[in-house]
Amino acid sequence: MGQTPLRKKRDLLPYALVTPALAITIAIIFLPMFQTITYSFSQYILYKPQEKGFIGFENYKAALSDPLFASSLLHTFVWIVSIIVFQFLLGFTTALLLNRRFAGRGIARSLILVPWVTPSVITALMWRWMYDGNHGLINQLLAKFGLIKEFIPFLAQTSTAMGSIIVALIWQGFPFFAIMLLAGLQAIPDELYEAAEIDGATKSQRFFNVTIPMLKPVILTTILLRTIWVANSLDIILIMTGGGPGYSTYTLPVYSYIKAYKGMDFGYSSTIAVLLTILLMIIVTGYVRNILKSQED
Amino acid sequence: MKRVIAVALILLIVGSFAFAQGGKEKTDEVQVVKFWYHFDNPETALNPLIEKFEAENPGIKIEPERISWDTYNQKLLTSIAGGYPPDVAQVKLWWQPQLVEMGALLPLDDYIADWDGKDDIHDRIWELTRHSDGKQYYMPLQMVILYLYYRADMFEELGLAVPKTREEFLDVAKKLTRDLNGDGIVDVYGFGIRGARGGHDWWGTFVLSSGAEFFDANGNSKLTTPQAIAANQWFIDLYTKHKVSPPTTPSDGFVEVIANMKSGKTAMTIHHLGSAKELEAVLGDKISAAPVPKGAEGYWTSFGDEENAIFAATKVPDAAFKWASFLAEAENNAIWQKSSGQVSVNKSNASADADRFLKATTDSAEFAGVLPAHPGVSEFVESLWPALMQQAFAGQITSTQMMQSIEDHFAK
Numbered sequence: 001m002g003q004t005p006l007r008k009k010r011d012l013l014p015y016a017l018v019t020p021a022l023a024i025t026i027a028i029i030f031l032p033m034f035q036t037i038t039y040s041f042s043q044y045i046l047y048k049p050q051e052k053g054f055i056g057f058e059n060y061k062a063a064l065s066d067p068l069f070a071s072s073l074l075h076t077f078v079w080i081v082s083i084i085v086f087q088f089l090l091g092f093t094t095a096l097l098l099n100r101r102f103a104g105r106g107i108a109r110s111l112i113l114v115p116w117v118t119p120s121v122i123t124a125l126m127w128r129w130m131y132d133g134n135h136g137l138i139n140q141l142l143a144k145f146g147l148i149k150e151f152i153p154f155l156a157q158t159s160t161a162m163g164s165i166i167v168a169l170i171w172q173g174f175p176f177f178a179i180m181l182l183a184g185l186q187a188i189p190d191e192l193y194e195a196a197e198i199d200g201a202t203k204s205q206r207f208f209n210v211t212i213p214m215l216k217p218v219i220l221t222t223i224l225l226r227t228i229w230v231a232n233s234l235d236i237i238l239i240m241t242g243g244g245p246g247y248s249t250y251t252l253p254v255y256s257y258i259k260a261y262k263g264m265d266f267g268y269s270s271t272i273a274v275l276l277t278i279l280l281m282i283i284v285t286g287y288v289r290n291i292l293k294s295q296e297d
Numbered sequence: 298m299k300r301v302i303a304v305a306l307i308l309l310i311v312g313s314f315a316f317a318q319g320g321k322e323k324t325d326e327v328q329v330v331k332f333w334y335h336f337d338n339p340e341t342a343l344n345p346l347i348e349k350f351e352a353e354n355p356g357i358k359i360e361p362e363r364i365s366w367d368t369y370n371q372k373l374l375t376s377i378a379g380g381y382p383p384d385v386a387q388v389k390l391w392w393q394p395q396l397v398e399m400g401a402l403l404p405l406d407d408y409i410a411d412w413d414g415k416d417d418i419h420d421r422i423w424e425l426t427r428h429s430d431g432k433q434y435y436m437p438l439q440m441v442i443l444y445l446y447y448r449a450d451m452f453e454e455l456g457l458a459v460p461k462t463r464e465e466f467l468d469v470a471k472k473l474t475r476d477l478n479g480d481g482i483v484d485v486y487g488f489g490i491r492g493a494r495g496g497h498d499w500w501g502t503f504v505l506s507s508g509a510e511f512f513d514a515n516g517n518s519k520l521t522t523p524q525a526i527a528a529n530q531w532f533i534d535l536y537t538k539h540k541v542s543p544p545t546t547p548s549d550g551f552v553e554v555i556a557n558m559k560s561g562k563t564a565m566t567i568h569h570l571g572s573a574k575e576l577e578a579v580l581g582d583k584i585s586a587a588p589v590p591k592g593a594e595g596y597w598t599s600f601g602d603e604e605n606a607i608f609a610a611t612k613v614p615d616a617a618f619k620w621a622s623f624l625a626e627a628e629n630n631a632i633w634q635k636s637s638g639q640v641s642v643n644k645s646n647a648s649a650d651a652d653r654f655l656k657a658t659t660d661s662a663e664f665a666g667v668l669p670a671h672p673g674v675s676e677f678v679e680s681l682w683p684a685l686m687q688q689a690f691a692g693q694i695t696s697t698q699m700m701q702s703i704e705d706h707f708a709k
Contacts, residue, residue: 046374047395047672133545134553134562150482156492156548158691243680244493245547246688261371262679264395 039270046264059271068247068255069272075162076231076251076276083230084223086170091177098178099185109182116175124239127168131155131240155241158248165240165249169233177222184218185211220291224284231280252276328616329358333373333386335366336636346632350623357616370675377401377608384611385621387438390602390667391674393428398672402434403607408618409433414626417643421662426604429670435604436621437642439634441569442665443498443599444657446576448473448564449585451485459587463503463531466590470541473564487541489563492690493550497668497682498599499567503535504528506592509700511669511707520704521697528593530696533689547687558584569601571638573654586657596664603639673707681706 043055063069098109115123130137133153142148154164188211196206234253241249243258250258252272260269334343347359362383364372370392376382377399388396396402409415418437426435447459451473460466470487477484491499505511508524519525536542543562545553555572557563559579567589576584589598605621607614623629627643634641640658641647668674685702688694694702 046378047399047675049378049399133548134543134557135560151544153543153545153548156545158687158693161548241548242494242683244683244687246691246693247684248687248691258680261368263676264371264374 036270036273039266040274042267044265044267044270046266055267059268060275062268063271063275068250069252069275071247072250072252072255072272073279075249076253078162079166079251080227080231082166083169083173084226086166087174087177087226088219088223090170090174092181094174094178095181095185098182112175112178114175115172116179118172120172120233120235121239123168123172124236127164127171127236128155128240131164156245158245161241161245161249165237168240169230169236172236173226173230176226180218180222181215184215188214224287227287228280228284231276327356327358328613329360330385330613330616330620331383332359332361332620333364333369333383334361335364335369335387343636346624346629349629350620353623354616354619357613357619359620370679374399377610380610382608382610384613384617385605385607388435388604388606390426390435390600390604391678393426393434394670394672395675396606397428397430397434401608401610403609403611403614403617404432404434405436405607405618405621406433408622409436412618412622414622414643417627417645418625419642419644422602422642425600425667426602435606436618436625438603438605438624439630439637439639440603440642441571441601441639442658442661443502443567443569443589443601444586444654444661445589446558446566446568446572446584446586448558448561448580448583450583451564460590462591463507463593467535467539467541470535470565471539474539474541483540485561486543486557486563487565488535489549489554489557489566490536490542490546491549491551491554491566492536492542492547492683492686493553494679494683495551496549496686497678498601500532500682500686501666501668502567502589502598503532503592505666506589506595506597507531508592508594511671518704518707520700520707524593526696526700529689529700533696533699536690537692547690567598570640570654570658571601574638577654586654588657588661596661598661598665600665600667601639602667603637669707671707673709677703677706 040059041054041056042052043058044052094112098105098112102108118126129135131139131154133139133151133156136151136154138154139148139151143151152160154160192210192214193206196210201209232253234251234257237243237249237251237254238257243250243254253276256269256272256276259265259272263269336343343361347361350359351357370389373382373386373388373392374395377396382401393402419440422437422440423433426437427433428435445459451457452459452469455472457469457472458465460469466488473485473487474483475485476482490496504525507528508519508522509528510519510525513519536546543549543557549557551568554563554566555568555575558566558576573586589596605624607617607621611617624633625642627641627645630641630643631646634646640655668678681703685694685699689696689699
């Protein structure tokens with residue numbers, strides 16, 4: 001008991017050291033987050049300051065009966081699943097290739113990062129011009145090889161707009177998977193493969209019984225991180241189609257952004273953002289609890 | 298000792314936040330006017346104007362800030378909501394209802410009454426820019442009127458006359474839509490429609506001239522009358538049925554529409570003087586202009602405006618008005634228009650040697666209209682119209698559903 005005052009004195013320094021980081025986190029993360037939650041329960045249309053006020057769950061009720069919210073939610077789901085699946089498959093294949101020995105491997109490993117380090121805005125503008133229905137590179141190539149007769153207005157058709165943006169995002173994000181998985185692959189000790197080989201394991205057996213299990217923690221963590229990032233990404237859609245044509249490329253972040261900055265309705269926009277956060281938190285906590293935990297056991 | 302350091306550190310951190318706002322309250326002799334503007338062309342003539350103004354008005358300093366057009370409106374509204382708007386900002390007429398409702402604007406009637414330049418502004422501009430509450434919040438800056446651009450060479454080649462009515466327009470648009478090299482693919486489209494944001498002017502030309510009206514004289518919506526729905530259908534058909542506009546129409550914005558005219562992909566479009574220089578540089582005599590065709594019930598074209606507003610939160614209203622009125626005086630306004638490519642608001646600047654583009658503009662002056670003074674206009678222009686139009690072009694909604702949605706939006 002006599003030691004307590006001494007401990008207290010000593011314990012103050014860590015707090016002091018944590019204070020700057022904590023103060024910044026509170027100022028730039030928790031305060032805006034709290035404000036968003038407050039707004040989501042308010043009528044807050046920027047150009048109607050007189051009508052600003054608490055309205056309880058009205059915005060939430062409106063969202064649940066809003067067909068545009070439902071379709072944006074569906075698009076968000078398609079968006080996340082298709083991007084993550086293809087980025088993972090492409091990234092994994094690339095990682096396996098880069099893990100082999102071949103001439104120029106160092107250069108290939110650096111080059112593969114180009115899509116990932118290119119700023120989103122540039123990526124989006126580049127793809128927008130490549131998809132262009134009048135002068136775009138993709139149309140010209142397809143026409144040159146005789147695959148199409150008339151140019152396809154990729155971003156102007158509701159049937160192709162979403163798919164086209166998804167392809168652009170897969171291209172942008174797969175290097176992250178490739179590099180993370182490559183690092184994971186290199187961490188697998190050679191002894192395991194040697195032991196498996198001595199036991200008579202075939203190539204595919206070694207892949208499924210050594211590589212995959214050893215890589216699983218990296219795979220699961222990378223998928224988790226990418227899911228969160230992809231779910232929140234907005235810049236590429238905004239630049240490539242702005243949510244159109246019609247509402248065909250509205251995802252929840254796009255809807256929330258347009259509501260806030262085109263409709264000036266910060267209340268409803270915040271509600272959409274909060275609902276997206278809740279959905280993501282359910283997915284993430286479920287994922288962490290069930291899948292990551294089963295890994296530890 | 299450690300404890301002292303720790304406490305000092307905490308105080309320092311917390312204190313730096315507290316004092317971060319301080320130190321700004323300096324009362325200077327020089328009055329600073331914060332001015333926001335946007336220009337399509339980065340090589341603006343703003344600096345010479347500022348130098349001229351500051352030389353004529355010692356004691357006032359202009360602090361210009363150029364804001365990109367895409368985010369201009371949102372930045373302006375958030376700056377007002379945040380309590381730190383600029384002193385003077387370039388504004389659009391259709392923002393006025395929102396800005397007035399926010400209590401953001403300073404009424405200028407008293408200032409204008411004492412201002413010598415007021416009689417040199419076109420009367421029609423004063424009329425159009427006065428708010429529905431009878432007060433004048435906006436200082437005129439520039440104007441344009443949308444007209445029809447057409448490829449004179451293609452008209453001549455096919456022996457076509459410039460369309461005066463909606464029917465003639467459809468007829469020439471069909472004839473201009475051609476496969477030039479016989480490969481079965483259309484190379485030139487008759488009319489370039491802007492289907493993305495900002496295309497409501499193209500739509501209004503044909504729909505608001507053929508029976509559709511946001512509000513009639515009694516304030517009732519006339520957007521879902523049979524005539525209005527038919528007029529909207531007529532416009533949708535241009536793309537879906539007659540296919541006189543390129544397949545990329547739903548995603549075509551300003552850049553694409555003008556690029557298509559320049560490359561010869563389209564033979565007609567609608568825009569204003571702002572793009573005349575650019576088009577003429579590429580197409581020379583092949584490009585010409587005329588007033589838009591007449592709809593089923595009359596004419597409608599968009600009066601494109603820019604004004605300056607002074608914000609109620611300003612601490613330097615006198616200096617702010619000096620700057621806003623300076624820009625509206627004939628000599629300075631002419632300098633401004635050199636870089637904007639638009640039309641001066643001053644009577645004394647009306648030039649006698651008007652070229653074909655300016656002539657098309659002035660010929661349209663009588664029937665040029667504006668969108669209604671309603672706080673919902675901004676969202677209609679920014680996101681509702683493009684989304685509905687694109688859905689209608691894709692066949693996802695009918696003409697009736699589209700017009701009903703617009704009516705519902707304005708009934709809110």
